[in-house]
Amino acid sequence: xxxxxxxxxxxxxxxxxxxxxxxxxxxxxxxxxxxxxxxxxxxxxxxxxxxxxxxxxxxxxxxxxxxxxxxxxxxxxxxxxxxxxxxxxxxxxxxxxxxxxxxxxxxxxxxxxxxxxxxxxxxxxxxxxxxxxxxxxxxxxxxxxxxxxxxxxxxxxxxxxxxxxxxxxxxxxxxxxxxxxxxxxxxxxxxxxxxxxxxxxxxxxxxxxxxxxxxxxxxxxxxxxxxxxxxxxxxxxxxxxxxxxxxxxxxxxxxxxxxxxxxxxxxxxxxxxxxxxxxxxxxxxxxxxxxxxxxxxxxxxxxxxxxxxxxxxxxxxxxxxxxxxxxxxxxxxxxxxxxxxxxxxxxxxxxxxxxxxxxxxxxx
Amino acid sequence: xxxxxxxxxxxxxxxxxxxxxxxxxxxxxxxxxxxxxxxxxxxxxxxxxxxxxxxxxxxxxxxxxxxxxxxxxxxxxxxxxxxxxxxxxxxxxxxxxxxxxxxxxxxxxxxxxxxxxxxxxxxxxxxxxxxxxxxxxxxxxxxxxxxxxxxxxxxxxxxxxxxxxxxxxxxxxxxxxxxxxxxxxxxxxxxxxxxxxxxxxxxxxxxxxxxxxxxxxxxxxxxxxxxxxxxxxxxxxxxxxxxxxxxxxxxxxxxxxxxxxxxxxxxxxxxxxxxxxxxxxxxxxxxxxxxxxxxxxxxxxxxxxxxxxxxxxxxxxxxxxxxxxxxxxxxxxxxxxxxxxxxxxxxxxxxxxxxxxxxxxxxxxxxxxxxxxxxxxxxxxxxxxxxxxxxxxxxxxxxxxxxxxxxxxxxxxxxxxxxxxxxxxxxxxxxxxxxxxxxxxxxxxxxxxxxxxxxxxxxxxxxxxxxxxxxxxxxxxxxxxxxxxx
Numbered sequence: 001x002x003x004x005x006x007x008x009x010x011x012x013x014x015x016x017x018x019x020x021x022x023x024x025x026x027x028x029x030x031x032x033x034x035x036x037x038x039x040x041x042x043x044x045x046x047x048x049x050x051x052x053x054x055x056x057x058x059x060x061x062x063x064x065x066x067x068x069x070x071x072x073x074x075x076x077x078x079x080x081x082x083x084x085x086x087x088x089x090x091x092x093x094x095x096x097x098x099x100x101x102x103x104x105x106x107x108x109x110x111x112x113x114x115x116x117x118x119x120x121x122x123x124x125x126x127x128x129x130x131x132x133x134x135x136x137x138x139x140x141x142x143x144x145x146x147x148x149x150x151x152x153x154x155x156x157x158x159x160x161x162x163x164x165x166x167x168x169x170x171x172x173x174x175x176x177x178x179x180x181x182x183x184x185x186x187x188x189x190x191x192x193x194x195x196x197x198x199x200x201x202x203x204x205x206x207x208x209x210x211x212x213x214x215x216x217x218x219x220x221x222x223x224x225x226x227x228x229x230x231x232x233x234x235x236x237x238x239x240x241x242x243x244x245x246x247x248x249x250x251x252x253x254x255x256x257x258x259x260x261x262x263x264x265x266x267x268x269x270x271x272x273x274x275x276x277x278x279x280x281x282x283x284x285x286x287x288x289x290x291x292x293x294x295x296x297x298x299x300x301x302x303x304x305x306x307x308x309x310x311x312x313x314x315x316x317x318x319x320x321x322x323x324x325x326x327x328x329x330x331x332x333x334x335x336x337x338x339x340x341x342x343x344x345x346x347x348x349x350x351x352x353x354x355x356x357x358x359x360x361x362x363x364x
Numbered sequence: 365x366x367x368x369x370x371x372x373x374x375x376x377x378x379x380x381x382x383x384x385x386x387x388x389x390x391x392x393x394x395x396x397x398x399x400x401x402x403x404x405x406x407x408x409x410x411x412x413x414x415x416x417x418x419x420x421x422x423x424x425x426x427x428x429x430x431x432x433x434x435x436x437x438x439x440x441x442x443x444x445x446x447x448x449x450x451x452x453x454x455x456x457x458x459x460x461x462x463x464x465x466x467x468x469x470x471x472x473x474x475x476x477x478x479x480x481x482x483x484x485x486x487x488x489x490x491x492x493x494x495x496x497x498x499x500x501x502x503x504x505x506x507x508x509x510x511x512x513x514x515x516x517x518x519x520x521x522x523x524x525x526x527x528x529x530x531x532x533x534x535x536x537x538x539x540x541x542x543x544x545x546x547x548x549x550x551x552x553x554x555x556x557x558x559x560x561x562x563x564x565x566x567x568x569x570x571x572x573x574x575x576x577x578x579x580x581x582x583x584x585x586x587x588x589x590x591x592x593x594x595x596x597x598x599x600x601x602x603x604x605x606x607x608x609x610x611x612x613x614x615x616x617x618x619x620x621x622x623x624x625x626x627x628x629x630x631x632x633x634x635x636x637x638x639x640x641x642x643x644x645x646x647x648x649x650x651x652x653x654x655x656x657x658x659x660x661x662x663x664x665x666x667x668x669x670x671x672x673x674x675x676x677x678x679x680x681x682x683x684x685x686x687x688x689x690x691x692x693x694x695x696x697x698x699x700x701x702x703x704x705x706x707x708x709x710x711x712x713x714x715x716x717x718x719x720x721x722x723x724x725x726x727x728x729x730x731x732x733x734x735x736x737x738x739x740x741x742x743x744x745x746x747x748x749x750x751x752x753x754x755x756x757x758x759x760x761x762x763x764x765x766x767x768x769x770x771x772x773x774x775x776x777x778x779x780x781x782x783x784x785x786x787x788x789x790x791x792x793x794x795x796x797x798x799x800x801x802x803x804x805x806x807x808x809x810x811x812x813x814x815x816x817x818x819x820x821x822x823x824x825x826x827x828x829x830x831x832x833x834x835x836x837x838x839x840x841x842x843x844x845x846x847x848x849x850x
Contacts, residue, residue: 090631093662095658095661095662096654096657096658096661098650098654098657098658100620100650100651100654101620101623101651101654101655101657101658103620104617104619104620104621104623104624104651104654104655104658105620105621105623105624105627105658105662106624107620107621107624108561108620108621108622108623108624108625108626108627108628108638109624109625109627109628110624111609111621111624111625112559112624112625112628112629113628114628116624128650131614131617131651132617132620132651135612135614135617136612136614136617136621139612140610141817141818141819141820142595142817142818143592143595143596143600143602143610143612144591144592144602144604144609144610145590145591145592145593145595145602145610145813145817146816146817147591147592147602147603147604147610148602148604148609148610149820151820181818182818182819184819205820206819206820234823281819281823281824281825281826284824284825285824
């Protein structure tokens with residue numbers, strides 16, 4: 001088991017425990033797992049945190065709707081449990097199995113002043129809706145000269161590796177959408193983050209894609225405030241302070257990076273770890289400030305390295321921090337292959353790949 | 365053949381009992397029948413896919429010569445026998461989601477097309493005479509004349525803007541020639557509360573709603589008075605005030621959006637529907653099918669109006685689909701549908717009035733297929749004589765023009781005179797020329813508008829890019845248009 005509470009506690013008084021992701025032999029102690037549960041907070045997993053956010057979103061806005069494939073009975077990942085019973089089938093409903101229909105419908109609903117929360121069952125299946133997202137949602141406000149907008153649209157979709165998902169239940173397609181002005185792309189790392197960021201996305205006046213790390217749905221457990229709260233978009237967070245190298249990531253990958261940081265520390269390397277949270281428009285300032293301090297940068301994501309969002313970060317930071325950089329920017333990412341099944345442990349940007357890259361960069 | 369059909373009855377039972385797939389059905393039953401040995405491919409093993417799948421192959425490839433045909437084996441006697449078997453089977457049925465399904469022992473596929481093509485609703489014949497006994501909505505003189513006025517205005521708008529493009533004054537244009545009746549009559553049948561999701565060949569709807577000639581010109585010239593702030597090509601109109609969503613060039617993307625908007629109207633209990641327009645080519649897009657299906661399932665008050673004008677740029681409908689046009693697709697999705705003569709103003713008006721009432725009162729989508737013809741080129745970037753005959757264009761332009769036909773009708777009613785015609789045409793022409801001259805002189809939108817509206821507020825990367833661009837413009841002013849205020 002992996003434990004990332006220490007760093008998270010510092011930034012938000014959180015307790016997060018994430019079960020084994022195949023890469024670590026360290027274990028979490030029982031005491032740590034059952035840590036603090038103060039009033040108004042409950043220790044919940046990530047899908048429950050998302051469920052809470054959806055309850056709040058529908059409760060606080062009578063014009064909020066939730067729809068997608070199989071959301072009526074609670075969703076294949078249980079994120080929408082209890083919502084149809086509570087808010088009725090007019091506001092929480094199944095749609096036909098058609099992603100372009102789901103997003104197109106959502107745009108029209110949002111354009112009429114509603115909060116349209118659309119679920120795409122797996123990010124791997126978002127591509128039939130690519131045209132609606134890229135050519136329609138993203139340009140809706142701009143092309144009308146701000147007469148119309150579909151800012152009430154939020155697309156929720158589970159992404160990333162899960163250990164046995166193969167080609168079509170594992171992909172991380174965030175970079176495709178980071179190339180599209182007009183969209184916001186947000187990825188949470190933990191239950192507490194997921195709730196606050198999802199509510200922020202739903203209420204943001206721009207169309208947003210919210211990628212949910214499906215590996216963490218059940219495995220990430222942390223104390224989450226019961227109340228309605230939002231976390232700021234386009235604001236990165238330093239979740240572990242350090243002085244030798246900056247690491248940037250998002251979503252489920254942060255848990256792996258955290259382990260690498262902990263192991264590097266044993267070798268006397270002090271790592272600073274940043275959760276980007278919002279990929280576009282991204283918080284360059286926080287990353288720049290950190291790289292100016294450490295002089296080294298490593299970016300890590302599950303998606304294939306070529307054309308991944310890590311490339312954008314590397315290019316931007318090279319432009320702005322060239323004279324401060326003491327080593328080439330390292331990218332530890334997925335391979336340039338389709339996401340494989342039995343080869344998944346080889347494909348993944350694992351802790352030791354990251355640790356090796358940290359050492360190489362620091363000793364450059 | 366009687367033997368075969370008797371066997372087929374057994375097969376049905378067998379099929380039901382063992383829950384076999386279609387392939388299983390053939391492999392299980394054909395290999396031992398004398399029928400198979402007689403007509404099957406003797407060189408193929410009875411268990412091989414090809415050998416056993418010969419019958420469905422004929423069905424799968426209707427254009428290839430059949431190896432043998434079912435019909436060849438049918439006899440009157442067999443038919444009779446089937447009828448009685450059918451009646452027997454009618455008593456037995458399957459309760460299946462969607463309703464009770466009766467059984468038949470007759471192995472018969474649904475035909476790929478109905479025996480007769482779906483009728484086309486019309487009221488005015490080619491001479492503008494109402495067809496006796498036709499069933500339609502009465503139109504007051506005021507509305508009738510207003511419709512004619514707008515049809516003529518649309519024609520002249522097209523003629524002058526097309527010329528303006530040819531003279532290089534605007535960059536692009538799309539005409540609506542031949543489709544004036546669909547544009548104006550459908551708009552007249554709606555109320556201002558109905559929400560329009562247009563394609564791009566429906567400027568008449570906007571005209572009817574009160575978009576001024578100056579507003580049309582401002583958009584086509586992309587000046588600072590264009591509501592779209594000069595960001596889109598000419599003819600991509602939009603008006604929040606007039607409930608007309610901004611045009612995008614993508615085909616059929618507006619259809620599922622119209623369904624979402626219609627669902628919102630239903631939930632808000634508004635006395636309004638969403639109306640979306642598209643062409644025959646658009647019906648091949650996934651979004652068309654997505655939208656019809658979503659509309660039916662969500663019981664959304666939306667009217668789908670297909671302008672079947674025969675051509676998607678250069679692709680004729682014969683290369684677009686093999687169905688009986690578009691109207692038949694509605695039923696497959698559980699949507700009430702009608703085919704209308706798109707060049708008959710009164711027929712369009714009546715059909716849309718009726719559709720609107722059904723949509724709102726009964727919470728249901730309606731599909732209207734309007735048969736018409738794209739008399740003009742696809743756009744100013746197209747020369748349609750390269751792929752269709754001049755005679756064909758002439759025929760539709762002269763013999764089937766919707767404006768002429770409607771003019772005959774209001775003329776006969778005594779509601780319109782030649783003098784009024786001359787005066788209208790001359791006034792509209794002057795107004796449009798004036799609008800163009802004004803639009804041409806209005807300055808372009810400021811450079812700032814390049815960066816606004818991407819998001820509700822410009823993020824830091826856009827602020828940074830704007831700053832850098834302004835420095836570059838200062839440094840190399842010769843590289844940039846002088847009419848855009850920096």
